[in-house]
Amino acid sequence: MTFITKPKVAHPSLPRNALGCTRRDYEGALSTLCAGCGHDSITAAIVEACWGLSLEPQNLVKLSGIGCSSKTTAYFVSGGHGFNSVHGRMPSIATGANAANRRLSYIGVSGDGDTLSIGLGQFCHAIRRNLDMLYIIENNGVYGLTKGQFSASADVGSKAKKGETNLQPPIDPVLLALDLGATFVARSFSGDKRQLVPLIEAGLRHRGFALIDVLSPCVTFNDHEGSTKSYAYTREHYEPAVLADFVPREREITADYGAGEASEVILHDGSRIVLRKLDADYDPGDRRAAAARVQERMSSGEYLTGLIYLDASGERPEFHQVSRTPEVPLNSLPYEALTPGAKALEKILARYR
Amino acid sequence: MTFITKPKVAHPSLPRNALGCTRRDYEGALSTLCAGCGHDSITAAIVEACWGLSLEPQNLVKLSGIGCSSKTTAYFVSGGHGFNSVHGRMPSIATGANAANRRLSYIGVSGDGDTLSIGLGQFCHAIRRNLDMLYIIENNGVYGLTKGQFSASADVGSKAKKGETNLQPPIDPVLLALDLGATFVARSFSGDKRQLVPLIEAGLRHRGFALIDVLSPCVTFNDHEGSTKSYAYTREHYEPAVLADFVPREREITADYGAGEASEVILHDGSRIVLRKLDADYDPGDRRAAAARVQERMSSGEYLTGLIYLDASGERPEFHQVSRTPEVPLNSLPYEALTPGAKALEKILARYR
Amino acid sequence: MTTRRVNDFTIKIATVNGTGSASANTLLMKSIFRSGVPVMGKNFFPSNIQGLPTWYEIRVSRDGHVARSGRVDLMVALNPETYARDVKEVASGGFLVYDSTWPRPALLSRPDITVIGVPLAQMCNERFSGVRTRILMKNICYAGVLAALLSLDLERIRGLLAETYAKKPALVESNMQAIQLGYDYARQHFECPLPLSVEPMDRTAGHIMIDGNTAAALGCVYAGATVAAWYPITPSTSLMDAFKSFCDRLRVDPETGLRRFAFIQAEDELAAIGMVLGASWNGARSFTATSGPGISLMNEFLGLAYYAEVPAVIFDIQRVGPSTGMPTRTQQGDLMACAYASHGDTRHVCLYPANPEECFYMAREAFDLAERLQTPVMVLSDLDIGMNDWMCPDLEWDDAYRPDRGKVLGLEEILKLEKFHRYVDKDGDGIPWRTLPGVHPKAAYFTRGSGHTQFGAYTEDSADYQVVLDRLLRKWDTAKKRVPRPIADGAGSELGIVSLGSSDSAIREALAVLRGRGVAIDYLRVRAFPFGEEVERFLAAHRLSFVVEQNRDAQLRSLLTLETAVEKAKLRSLLHYSGLPVSSSFIVEGVLAEIASPAAQPQDIAHA
């Protein structure tokens, strides 16, 4: 909601990225969410990541469904086109948009209601297609915009503001994504910008479907005691497994990592993800082990976070590889490359005589 | 499709169940599927199971979506009501029907297209609700009724009749069900009646959501070489893990099992499932281990079959337990039990003055 | 100088949502109601949770007019963001109250109104501590100011607070402190009461203040509905919330804690309507509530229900479309979408309640009709009816009522049958007999949305198919006689107004005004689709009928054009689709403009 447009006067001392842009250039309209809403922190992290990647604003396409979370696409990168579609159906819009122009970066922002209830089917099928996009779930365990009903990610035993207790097991998007063959699966927390920003950067650069499930407390309807998606609970039961530092191709790795502490994965565009495993046993390249670990932690009420799984091998073809479409975006092919022409029609008709 | 109704003249020598009914009494209209279609074998197994359980035909409610598979509800137990709904949305019909009358048995028959494409969301949510029903997927890897397009269960590399090769990973309903907390998860093959019939019996008696994914070759569009859902492939790459014998409460266990060979699970109604593990290591009571094993076999192209997972503990409440509805079906409560009456209205109105 | 307007004026309060002003507004409205003066409250709130502009309009009307008047006599402007427009809206001679803690020179731009500054924030900051408390108190404090200015009874206000916070008596005290603060300040600094004021009457006895969603929910409880399935969407959510909370109070066995209802939050609207069909098909009274986007998503299932003849009750609490539109604004924009929902030849019974009272009775009616006619029945309410508090006569209930379950064969009847055929028209009224699962194998039938014969068998045969399709039209004719009849007012004029739903209150006020000015005009309020005899007669009897409705595309006029014999030229549209409830003045002006114009001849304008 943009009753007010933010003034964009950049202070000369603000740091600038490779394009000469300040963070301000990646902001959007003023947020109309509740003060303290986790979603606003994620917006800030997206701004930071886009700035950090020196993304050309017009090359970012922002897609969303309906919900408090879905509104946030208006609050960052106002220089990129946004498509705030209908409830739960953003993945199909993303699929079509991506099919038309594979050269842009696609970021989808959704809520747990938008993704796991009404949108569950489309979400799963976008993963199955390995659609090249970053999909962020701003997961608060409730329907914020419609005032606090449980969503399908609400944990068993979690209490609604009105006192009702949820008895149905949650659908976990991370497990689902692992099962369905997603090639980049991460979880984070809106309050942990240090973890979140590099994940967003890496997700944007990953070729294929990148999921980041971000726990994002709803201060109005689900931040009370007894809620497993509250700030307090999340902070405490939050177990980082694999930290990721993202280094764009254009940049050197600058941080010092102790021996054996970090491993490096090179993405298709030459960028690197430096993985730091907090638990030597954990292998973010093993899909089944990752799923097992997620489940194990979950059963003791913990959220495993970080870059949980990554397949940077490129073995699983993304949507355009499956479709065998050319590098030139379909929307830029000249008509001449598309029409068979009048002569060819003659030949075609011969079959129908 | 019932152009022709089958004559039902029972030969006096036909075996009769506890109700005095012959198998004929559990049949339905004549099938109009292709000769040799796997679905017809499943129909036969359902007839056998219902007869074996001495189910009162009118107590079976048959639900389906749209597809060759979904048509089959017309081909068994003509004494039970059937609801052939719309494509992919049978689970919601089942949920409402079950909510209205918990005393009947609900069997849903669906296809891989019906369940895993258009119906994926409803399927997952029915599992999440632990709806008390038996849900059979007649899984052939294609859309039979619309003439052979790949479904979402087609394996990577499987070839369509027209030659196209599928490059997208399949969605496996068994894994999905395990992830989503289903309490009864089985896989079988339409050609293996001995395995299938007791699974259907057990599934009908299980309280909560029972899934049986039945590999069911489509002879017309997906039974050629190179198809992982063909008769030939299925027969060969079919690994029974846990065989189940079903013993209704009313009956004694008669078979002799060698020591340590079989274990017994008692269902809520006193019936028993005798599990025979073909692999001593396998534990059908461990959800995570089951999922791991399914994945492991799948990665070498095998289908693990049998009763893959069972939670008969009743710890996970089924839909009516969550809803805390009475034993008396809602549709049978007398109006007097529902209306607060004129006097109560007076009191209610007081709050609005 | 302003003339005195006792019990006849409109207050508008501009604040920010999520800051507690809602309770102050209700308090004001209810205290007026309790002093026996007819009143209405309308809430214009944003589609977010916190921090955006929100308005509340209270109309005090000794004559019982509960529509928007179209004018504002007293503005309470507490939201700096909307000052500019709020000031503009005050009627000449009116009043404006603002928080004078900060200077607001812009508010002084209207010499023709009286501006009243009260340092709300300052007073509350001095008296209370804590950021949140101060904000909340500031937003209750103005209730005290208004109490003084309008001469509302403080004791009555305290009584209301005591009821609201029965379990938290401390809150009563703190709130009263804030109210007293405002009250005292106003009395010290201004001449109280203003020329606008409230004087006790006794015109609200036998009435309640209730919103339509609550009333509809109550109707569902009394109709014996047991299965409620839905997906949250504004402005229908409160209907389901109310149903659940009534059932929690009235339908739970105190000993076992068991609930004589199932309340299912579905995964989306497709699932919600599917659940309703499943439950209804299986013999439970079942319903859902939704708004426009949900209706769109239910299209496929609605067609199935029509063709397979499954009862269902659907409340559509209309909001502004198209698409997501303005979720917190009102419209009557789904008339066509509901009447003809789904592909192929389909048509659906619709009921059009005009106020909460009718929501209550029509909820019951909807269930009876749905089972009687074996078809979906849609109740088209709207945000204005559903979420605003309306003054209504007490709801009444006759304990002799028993649900009309329609033509359902019981076991005994089934046993007597030779064979059961689901879709045969035994009685000539187009309504076949049905059976329920679990009763007897002989009664089993197969429900399908694919082509079927009257015996329930699958068919692809033209003649068999048409037998069923034609019978459905006979059923439709039966429906015409069974649905709620329209309500007519006036007799014998050559001009008429035809309308439906929430436009009613504005029209009734407009009629009074027009007749007062010598315009003889009749009024027919349509209450259901299909239309019956009386609608035909009214249209035939009037030279020109104004069709008043709240949408852009003249949807009621379209339905009348299609489904009655009326000549199109006899229908003139008055369309209001701003998202705010239509006001009486809009109608008065619209009618006067038309009849005054030289071209007072009927002409065909689809979009006035």
Add this chain to the structure above:
Amino acid sequence: MTTRRVNDFTIKIATVNGTGSASANTLLMKSIFRSGVPVMGKNFFPSNIQGLPTWYEIRVSRDGHVARSGRVDLMVALNPETYARDVKEVASGGFLVYDSTWPRPALLSRPDITVIGVPLAQMCNERFSGVRTRILMKNICYAGVLAALLSLDLERIRGLLAETYAKKPALVESNMQAIQLGYDYARQHFECPLPLSVEPMDRTAGHIMIDGNTAAALGCVYAGATVAAWYPITPSTSLMDAFKSFCDRLRVDPETGLRRFAFIQAEDELAAIGMVLGASWNGARSFTATSGPGISLMNEFLGLAYYAEVPAVIFDIQRVGPSTGMPTRTQQGDLMACAYASHGDTRHVCLYPANPEECFYMAREAFDLAERLQTPVMVLSDLDIGMNDWMCPDLEWDDAYRPDRGKVLGLEEILKLEKFHRYVDKDGDGIPWRTLPGVHPKAAYFTRGSGHTQFGAYTEDSADYQVVLDRLLRKWDTAKKRVPRPIADGAGSELGIVSLGSSDSAIREALAVLRGRGVAIDYLRVRAFPFGEEVERFLAAHRLSFVVEQNRDAQLRSLLTLETAVEKAKLRSLLHYSGLPVSSSFIVEGVLAEIASPAAQPQDIAHA
């Protein structure tokens, strides 16, 4: 005795599906076509894969009438299950061919027809081995019988086979053997040819035989569509299959194997339309094809596209509704569902092709219009057009054609702008300018289905909201001038026929018959919604117009009633909704009955 009917009769072939008769039927039909005689073939197949009754009708018409005639002159009855009805259907004096391997006394019940027994099974069992081969051969053998009876050229048939089995010459031989078998038997046992027979003409030059789905797909290829997303549903599937196979042939880079199109099998229709919107929004020409149930599921997204002004092309290949209905039968039952799809005030541009030729041209037109008008355009074909082979003039293409991408600002124009506003009506035609993602940050805008101002910002303000909603009506008026114009035939009669789509061929034949009988009657074929000037004029100029359409609820008549100035009383419905294509005789009889009746006065019957 039968009169000789050279090149003017109808054959109907009753078989069982999945047994190979489809190739025999096509062979027969094509060999007639190749002998220069106008012909039509209509397939009535069941909604299953194998083993159910299926019929094929071949109409041979020297006058070029390609509708169903409504009579059967020669029945080939090969399906015992349907013998009874098949025999009944033969016109008096007609012929019936059956397989005399088994005695069929029932077939002899009609002394007024000639029954011709050929021991097809016996002959094939003797000649061929293998169960499957025998069945297949039996089902080609009757083509030989008919070739003899009707005097078709065997060499032409062999030529056709050679083309079909270019890669499997062995099949040509075996098929020819079977054909020869039938041919020889018939010539030996019966007097050949029958009084019904085919004599070469030259009335098919410059024509092709093609189905509408193939033609539409070709139109999409030529229009430059690059993103096709769909979910399989009969009878739309073959459109997508054809698009894919044309693209596989014509749009794949021979060197790299890269495909200049994306073909996406979506998970359902909601996703399919979502993909189309995403792609169109992003600047690709994109489309989907579906049938009734899919349209119902697309309702929500269609409303979004209307309101957010996103181009899209949707083919609705109509089948029989409501609900799942009869998936393999034809109807024009989605006219209303498409015109007003979605909740709220929405309306959509629809095109109504009458035959495959128009499917081709209208596909192109649809893309141009969708981008020009920035709105969804629905092309309403039907099963009859889409899946049957129609004789059409050769399709033509002008290489000068360039897609009309509508008002899309390019980089240079954007650079010149001070600011970009998405929804401002710069040109007064109601169509705003749009931009594409990835071009320039200044051109970025936010697309939403929620309330928005003309500048693209979110709004809940009445005035801002109405500015956009009102402009959409101006755009609608522009659309009226841009859509394909209707086609009128005849001049000056006081009676008219108004129709659309696939009813055209039957009407044109009916016109000839009626005029032949002295009934002066004009004809207007509507080709698009909204209607323009010419439709208004036609309706105004005729005392009475028969509205011919293939649905129960008079949906075209409804649209005409609502969207033109015509008086309802001037429209009389002729409704055909059996699921079979309307025949010319139905129309002739309908019109004659009406004008002969004493009450030839117009009256309002919604459902004739």
